[in-house]
Structure formats: C-alpha cells, structure tokens
Amino acid sequence: MKRPFIIDCDTGTDDTIAILAALGCEEMEIVGITSVNGNVAEQHTSQNNLDLMEYLGRDIPVAHGAWLPLSGRRDSNTDPKIHGKTGLGNTELPHAVKLQFDPRIAATFIYEEAKKRNGELELLVTGPMTNIAAALAEHDDLKDYIKHIYFMGGSTIGGNVNSTAEFNIWADPEALHAELMSGIPTTMVGLNVSNLAVMAETEEHLIRSYGSREGNLAADLLLYMMGRTKFGDYAARMHDPLALAAAIFPECMEYENYYGDAECTGTYTRGHTAIDIFRKSPNEHNVTVATKINIPLFSEWLCERIRIAGEKGEELRK
Amino acid sequence: MRKFVFDCDTGTDDAIAIAAALGSDDIEILGITSVNGNVREEFVSENNRNLCEYLGVNVPVCHGAVWPLSCGFRNESDMTHGKTGLGSIVLPEAKNLKFDERIASRFLYEKAMECGGELELFVTGPMTNIALTIIQYPDFSEQIRHLWFMGGSVWGGNVTTTAEFNIWADPEAAHVVFSSGIPMTMVGLDVTLKAIMEKEDVEELRKEDTPARRLTADLLDFMFDRYRRGGENVIMHDALAVAAALYPECMEYQDYWMDVETRGEYTRGHTYADFRGRSGKQPNVKAALTVNVEMFRKWLVRSVENCDRKYNG
Numbered sequence: 001m002k003r004p005f006i007i008d009c010d011t012g013t014d015d016t017i018a019i020l021a022a023l024g025c026e027e028m029e030i031v032g033i034t035s036v037n038g039n040v041a042e043q044h045t046s047q048n049n050l051d052l053m054e055y056l057g058r059d060i061p062v063a064h065g066a067w068l069p070l071s072g073r074r075d076s077n078t079d080p081k082i083h084g085k086t087g088l089g090n091t092e093l094p095h096a097v098k099l100q101f102d103p104r105i106a107a108t109f110i111y112e113e114a115k116k117r118n119g120e121l122e123l124l125v126t127g128p129m130t131n132i133a134a135a136l137a138e139h140d141d142l143k144d145y146i147k148h149i150y151f152m153g154g155s156t157i158g159g160n161v162n163s164t165a166e167f168n169i170w171a172d173p174e175a176l177h178a179e180l181m182s183g184i185p186t187t188m189v190g191l192n193v194s195n196l197a198v199m200a201e202t203e204e205h206l207i208r209s210y211g212s213r214e215g216n217l218a219a220d221l222l223l224y225m226m227g228r229t230k231f232g233d234y235a236a237r238m239h240d241p242l243a244l245a246a247a248i249f250p251e252c253m254e255y256e257n258y259y260g261d262a263e264c265t266g267t268y269t270r271g272h273t274a275i276d277i278f279r280k281s282p283n284e285h286n287v288t289v290a291t292k293i294n295i296p297l298f299s300e301w302l303c304e305r306i307r308i309a310g311e312k313g314e315e316l317r318k
Numbered sequence: 319m320r321k322f323v324f325d326c327d328t329g330t331d332d333a334i335a336i337a338a339a340l341g342s343d344d345i346e347i348l349g350i351t352s353v354n355g356n357v358r359e360e361f362v363s364e365n366n367r368n369l370c371e372y373l374g375v376n377v378p379v380c381h382g383a384v385w386p387l388s389c390g391f392r393n394e395s396d397m398t399h400g401k402t403g404l405g406s407i408v409l410p411e412a413k414n415l416k417f418d419e420r421i422a423s424r425f426l427y428e429k430a431m432e433c434g435g436e437l438e439l440f441v442t443g444p445m446t447n448i449a450l451t452i453i454q455y456p457d458f459s460e461q462i463r464h465l466w467f468m469g470g471s472v473w474g475g476n477v478t479t480t481a482e483f484n485i486w487a488d489p490e491a492a493h494v495v496f497s498s499g500i501p502m503t504m505v506g507l508d509v510t511l512k513a514i515m516e517k518e519d520v521e522e523l524r525k526e527d528t529p530a531r532r533l534t535a536d537l538l539d540f541m542f543d544r545y546r547r548g549g550e551n552v553i554m555h556d557a558l559a560v561a562a563a564l565y566p567e568c569m570e571y572q573d574y575w576m577d578v579e580t581r582g583e584y585t586r587g588h589t590y591a592d593f594r595g596r597s598g599k600q601p602n603v604k605a606a607l608t609v610n611v612e613m614f615r616k617w618l619v620r621s622v623e624n625c626d627r628k629y630n631g
Contacts, residue, residue: 157474163591164480261584268577269585274479 002029004117005247006110008065009240010038010127010168011048013082013089013221018126018240019052020214021302024309025248031113031121032061034106038127038171039078040087042067045127046101048087054096056213057317062099065106066130069172076128076171081228089224091217107135114145124247125151126240128168133175136182148185152243154262154273155191156289162268166191169262170271176262186287188260189246190273193253193293194239199302200226206303212310213317241302246290249301254292257285320345321433322563323426325382326556327355327443327484328365330398330405330537335442335468335556336366337530338618340375341625342564348429348437349378351422354392355443355487357403359384362443363417365403371412373529374629379415382422383446386488393487397549405540407533422447423454430461438563441467442556444484449491452498459498468559470589471507472574472605478584482507485578486587492578496589502603504576505562506589509569509609510555515618517542522619528626557618562606564621568613573601 005028009015022028033053035046042065049062069076084090102109110131114121123146125132132149135142153168153176161170169176180186199222208219225236245252259281263272275289322345326332340347350370352363359382366379385392400406418425426447430437439462441448448465451458469484469492477486485492496502515538523535541552561568575597579588591605 157479158472161594162596163472163593164585164588263582263584266579266582266585266588268590269480269579269582269588272480272582272585272588274584277479278477 003027003122004029004031004120005122005124006031006034006113008034008036008106008123008125008127008131009049010036010040010045011052012039012045012087012127012240013225014238014240015039015126016052016088016221017218017238018244020218020309021241021305022244023056023058023214023313024305024307027248030060032063032102032109034063034065034109034131036065036106036127036131037067037069037076038168039083041077044086048093050096050099050101051093054099055093056313061102063102063104063106063109066134069128069130070133070174071172078167089221091220091224106131107138110135111139111142114142117145119145120147121145122147122247123149124244125149126243128172129175129179130172133178136178143182143184146184148187149179150187150189150243150247152189152194152240154188156275156277156291157192159272160191161271164269165271166273169273173262173264173271176273177264180261180286187246187255187290188287189243189290193290194242195237196293196295197238197242197298199236199238199299203299203303207306210307210310212314214310214313215306218306238302242298245298245301252294252298252301253290255288256291258287258289259283259285260287260289320438321436322347322438322440323349323351323429324440325351325353325422325443325447326366327353327357327362328369329356329362329403329443329556330540331554331556332442333365333369333404334534334537334554334622335560336369337373337534337625338557338621339440339560340373341530341621341623341628343624345564347377349380349418349425351380351382351425351447353382353422353443353447354384354386355484356393356399358392361402365409367412367415367417368409371415372409372533373625376415378418378425380418380420380422380425383450386444386446387449387490388488391487397544405537405544407536407540423450426451427455427458430458435461436463437461438463439465440560440563441465442559444488445491445495446488449494452494459500462500465495465500465502466505466559466563467502468505468510468556470504472589472591472593472607473508475588476507477587480585481587482589485589489578489580489587493580496577496602503562503571504589504603504605505559506605509606510553510558512609512611513554513558513614514611515552515554515615519615519619523622528630530622530625534622554618558609558614561614561617565617568610568617569606570608571604572607573604575599575601576603576605
C-alpha cells in the first residue's frame with residue numbers, strides 16, 4: 001500500500017522542487033496539497049500550487065490555508081529577493097483554467113482526510129506550521145489520526161532570518177510550539193543539515209537533460225536560485241526537498257531524538273527552535289532531529305525522483 | 319605603550335590568557351579585576367592574587383562583583399574549571415601581594431580617567447564589573463579606547479543552543495556594555511571553539527621549568543585529562559580575546575550591530591547579530607568569525623615563554 005501524504009507548503013521555489021520530487025516517489029500517495037502564508041502571501045502560494053498541478057496534468061486536490069500566522073502579525077513574509085514576487089522566482093506558470101480549489105480550508109481538509117485514513121496519514125510540512133496548528137486547535141482528536149509529521153524548519157544552531165531563527169519557525173513560532181506539544185511523532189529537518197544540501201550546475205544540467213516538463217521546471221528554479229547568490233549568501237539550498245527525503249529516503253541522513261520547543265518570547269530570539277542538544281531538559285523527547293547528511297546520496301536521489309516524475313508526467317499528458 | 323586592565327573570572331583559561339597578556343612586550347597591564355563567573359568571586363580574586371605573585375608580577379588586583387546584575391544565578395564549582403577555578407592546579411598562597419582596596423568598578427573608572435582616553439580593556443568573564451562602572455560613572459564609556467572580550471557567539475552557544483556562558487551568566491550587564499558606545503571586539507564561540515591546543519604545545523612549554531611555562535603546561539594537561547573524561551576540549555577561549563588585541567592577524571572579523579537577548583524563555587543571553595541589516599543601525603561590534611589556529615597556538619606559546627623572560631629572566 002502506498003503511504004498517504006498531504007503536502008502543506010508555501011510554494012516557494014524549493015517547495016516546488018520538493019513537490020516535483022514527491023510526484024516521482026512511487027511509495028507515496030499525494031492526498032492533497034494545502035497552502036499557507038510564508039515565503040510569499042497565501043494568495044500566491046495557493047495559486048502556485050493550483051497552477052503547478054494543472055501545468056503538470058495532475059488531478060490532486062489543492063486547498064487554501066491560513067493567510068496570517070497565529071500571532072496575526074503581518075510582517076512574516078520573506079524578502080522578495082529570495083523567492084521572487086509571487087514565489088516561483090522568475091518562472092511564470094500558465095494560470096490554471098480547469099482545476100478548481102478544493103472547497104475546504106487546509107485545517108478542515110487535513111482533518112477530514114486524516115480521519116478517513118484511520119491513522120495512516122502523514123504530513124510533509126515545508127512552510128510555517130500554521131495550518132497544522134489551526135487543525136490541532138479545532139480538532140481535539142486530530143493527533144490520533146496523524147501518523148507522522150516531517151517538517152522543514154528550525155535549526156539546532158543558528159538561523160537564516162537572524163542569528164537564531166530559521167524562516168518557517170520565525171514566521172509562526174506559536175504554531176510550531178503547538179505542533180511539538182501535540183504528541184504527534186515529528187521529524188525536523190533544519191538548517192543544520194539543509195544548508196549543506198546545495199545543488200549546482202552539474203545537477204541543473206542533469207535534470208534539464210531529462211527533457212521533461214518536470215525536469216525543465218526544476219532546472220529553471222535551480223538556475224534562479226543559483227543566480228540570486230549575486231544578492232548575498234543565498235545559494236540553491238534544497239531545504240524542502242530534504243524534508244521529503246527524511247520521509248521517503250531517511251538513509252541519506254542521521255538523526256537524534258531530543259526534546260524541543262519554539263521560543264515564542266524574546267526581544268531578538270523569537271522563532272528559535274530550542275532543541276535540547278545539551279540534554280538538560282527533564283522532558284521526554286518529542287522530536288527526531290536530522291543531524292547529519294550524506295550530500296551525494298541525497299543529490300543523486302533527488303535528481304532520480306525528478307527524472308521518474310518527468311517520465312510519469314509525460315505519460316499522463318499524452 | 320598601550321594600557322590595559324584585565325577583568326576576568328579566573329578560571330583555567332583566564333589564567334593562561336593573563337600570562338600571555340603579561341608576556342606581551344608592547345603593552346602595560348595596569349591591574350586585574352575579578353568578577354563572579356566560572357567560579358565564585360572569592361575564588362576568582364584569590365586566584366588572581368596568587369597568580370600574580372606566582373608569576374612574579376606586581377600589579378594591583380581588585381575584588382569585583384559577587385553576583386550578576388539580575389542576582390539570579392551563581393556558578394558553583396564544576397567540571398570545566400574545578401572547585402576553585404584552576405582545575406586540579408593549586409597555586410602557592412600569596413604572602414606579599416595585597417588586594418587593592420578599591421572595588422573593580424572604582425578602580426576601572428580611576429584608571430580610565432588617568433589614561434585620558436587611552437585605556438583598553440580585556441574582559442574574559444561576565445561583564446558585570448564593566449556594566450557597574452558604566453552605570454555609575456557617566457564619563458567612563460567615552461574614555462575607553464577599546465574593549466576586547468571573550469563571550470557570546472553569532473552562531474550557537476555552549477550553555478544553551480543560543481547562549482555562551484559569559485553572556486548567559488549576566489545578560490543585563492552585557493546589554494549595558496553593548497549599548498554603551500564603547501568600541502568593542504567580540505571573540506565568541508564562533509572562533510574560540512576552534513582554538514584547540516595540541517600535545518606538542520605542552521611539550522614545547524615543558525622544555526624549561528619556569529613559572530608561567532609550568533603553570534600553562536599543567537593547565538593544558540588538566541584540560542587534556544578533562545577532555546578524556548568527556549568534558550570540554552583544550553579550548554583557549556580567553557587567550558583568543560587577548561590575541562584579538564595583540565595579534566589581530568590570526569583572525570578575520572565582521573562588523574555587526576549587536577545586542578543581547580535579556581528576555582526569552584529559552585534564549586536569554588544570546589548575542590544577537592543583525593547580519594541582514596534589518597535594524598538599520600550602525601555596527602557597534604567587530605566580531606571574530608574565523609581563526610588561523612596554527613598562528614594562534616604559536617603566538618600563545620611564545621607569549622607565555624616571554625612572560626617568564628620578563629618577570630623571571
């Protein structure tokens with residue numbers, strides 16, 4: 001049986017690459033894609049998700065989700081230099097004309113689909129945790145229906161928005177706090193590994209050589225990400241695809257179990273993921289944290305998944 | 319000649335840093351002030367007094383703050399520095415050298431005024447004494463030419479995931495210092511965790527049996543042993559702050575606007591670096607980010623050797 005997943009994301013350049021690779025994971029059934037405010041505003045992330053599905057000829061439900069973080073703050077989007085104005089760099093997908101949004105909002109979509117699957121549903125979360133926190137707040141029994149959450153976010157050390165916070169958690173620390181306290185088995189893929197998952201020209205050429213729509217789109221996004229290094233220290237880091245790898249190809253990383261929480265106060269440090277790496281907390285561990293990565297193994301796997309996604313896609317679109 | 323006061327919580331690696339500073343030819347150490355930190359102030363100040371007499375150095379040694387500004391927490395003897403701060407090393411008790419009668423903050427203020435804008439500070443413990451001087455003497459800050467400190471970290475921590483011990487031990491004091499306008503260079507865990515000494519350094523030091531060489535070699539051996547027992551590695555946190563002032567070529571630096579997190583449920587004591595320029599504020603700290611360990615080790619051994627030549631030659 002295929003593993004049922006919902007992908008909750010703020011698409012997003014590297015979110016798109018994660019989705020493309022997920023389409024090449026035959027062990028997964030993608031139940032739906034839910035959208036959240038994050039890299040760019042929700043109106044863009046949801047539209048990107050819908051456009052992407054139509055462009056790839058995939059009939060997968062796409063749902064709207066939260067447009068503000070739990071705190072209601074309105075200053076939580078990324079610098080437009082990183083993902084471009086609407087989230088896909090300088091790539092423009094044709095506007096979807098056939099596909100419609102699922103009528104349910106993300107929190108409801110996640111809950112109903114989880115309940116249908118009797119505890120087998122897993123979540124891949126590559127944006128802020130807002131939709132999951134909203135679903136947890138609205139449905140007392142949701143935690144019993146989610147088998148595992150794999151998320152990209154946080155870091156055991158340092159940050160990328162500031163010196164302690166990674167973007168996804170910085171954008172909604174309260175939501176991660178709610179998720180980590182829920183008891184749902186959780187795996188965190190943070191900057192401590194994802195910063196090392198850098199793709200370069202070699203991979204871009206390889207992926208483009210597949211000649212598929214999926215491959216070309218991934219290659220265009222990689223090219224955009226490599227180009228923005230001109231603005232500073234950004235590179236083509238595969239943050240979100242690495243969270244997919246944690247779920248489907250866990251062998252490419254090593255993990256440790258820790259107690260962890262999100263810093264929700266702090267003048268400067270709001271959004272830090274306080275992972276108890278010094279083992280001082282009396283609390284039981286609540287999160288499995290990726291601590292090491294085998295980069296060549298991961299890169300090879302990612303390219304191969306995009307290749308398979310392309311083969312299947314070209315077949316579907318015939 | 320550059321003039322310095324050395325404010326510290328001696329401390330295994332503080333002791334080595336002091337010996338290295340005393341061994342430098344082109345500076346003068348006007349005094350050593352003690353602060354609660356690695357161990358209680360009563361041990362720290364006693365260590366400083368014993369150390370000076372042992373090294374044959376006649377400089378004023380002062381008592382200083384016994385609690386951090388927030389009065390919350392005081393470190394007791396631990397594995398990193400041993401019961402009284404010098405690991406397993408016991409220095410002979412000083413017979414001649416008496417404590418200066420001034421408390422650290424008063425001493426720092428008077429020295430700053432005497433030096434007419436030329437005084438520099440080494441700070442290798444929590445910043446309590448410096449903060450107390452700043453908040454009691456309005457004309458102090460502008461008299462300090464530069465403050466070189468070991469503490470903080472742009473990335474990570476050693477007490478928590480975001481806080482280094484010296485800043486974590488008194489975040490309020492560090493905040494006062496960071497916002498004082500005193501020009502500062504930060505030598506944090508970003509570099510100090512890499513400043514690991516080697517067995518060959520001990521061998522080099524043991525070639526002659528003179529006080530500074532012997533003490534440094536003994537302290538390093540204590541640290542090698544500590545590392546074997548699962549403790550901290552043979553890391554020269556504090557001496558690296560001295561190197562920043564006297565041998566800056568061994569590191570690379572970046573200017574940031576920085577401040578200290580004094581709130582936070584988990585993150586109190588973080589030295590926040592505004593590396594994206596979001597605050598729009600001018601940099602107030604030069605932070606060391608990379609170190610050439612080989613250069614540093616050679617410099618340190620040379621400086622300790624020179625300490626003995628200067629005071630026991």
